Amino acid sequence: MKRGVLALVLLTAGCASWGPEGGPGGIGRSDAPVTAATTASPAVVATAGPDGVQRITVNLTDDLKFVPDRVTARPGVVEFRLQNVGVTPHDMTVASATAGNINGGKTAVLRVTVSKPGEYPFPCLYHAESGMRGVLEITQ
Ligand SMILES: [Cu+2]
Incomplete structure (x- = not known):
């Protein structure tokens, strides 16, 4: 009975730590390719x-x-x-x-x-x- 309650608390805490913006998905955004500022044709x-x-x-x-x-x-x-x-x-x-x-x-x-x-x-x-x-x- 006691053990069951503890497991439920850990599961909830783990879920909350990711949050809506956290987790691996959020980090990936900053690795998006940088758009070249130039419109020049290739050399x-x-x-x-x-x-x-x-x-x-x-x-x-x-x-x-x-x-x-x-x-x-x-x-x-x-x-x-x-x-x-x-x-x-x-x-x-x-x-x-x-x-x-x-x-x-x-x-x-x-x-x-x-x-x-x-x-x-x-x-x-x-x-x-x-x-x-x-x-x-x-x-x-
Ligand atoms: Cu000219």
């Missing part, structure tokens, strides 16, 4: 040709975007092939070099030599304020 690697020049084609769009807007390369010569796939004129500047005006439907080639690892922004000077910017990342 595209500039591929080196037999001549060692790393080439990348970037589209310039009427949405005022570089596609891709993130390019990865090694120290050395990087050649951008800039294709204006819309009708809005754009330009592009990277590492102190500029492609100049690129009209709709036109293509320009911009070659830069970058030896120091780091991030080099490449804005369109016409539309930088509207977010038309990319980044060239030089990795070791």
Whole structure:
């Protein structure tokens, strides 16, 4: 008789200790994947040709975007092939070099030599304020 009462008390206490928010389920919440704050498209690697020049084609769009807007390369010569796939004129500047005006439907080639690892922004000077910017990342 006494034993039965004790067991009932322990069972109740154990249940209460979990509570509505306690227990393993509550802890799991904090492990939820962190949503990336960036909306940038994934980086595209500039591929080196037999001549060692790393080439990348970037589209310039009427949405005022570089596609891709993130390019990865090694120290050395990087050649951008800039294709204006819309009708809005754009330009592009990277590492102190500029492609100049690129009209709709036109293509320009911009070659830069970058030896120091780091991030080099490449804005369109016409539309930088509207977010038309990319980044060239030089990795070791
Ligand atoms: Cu532009």
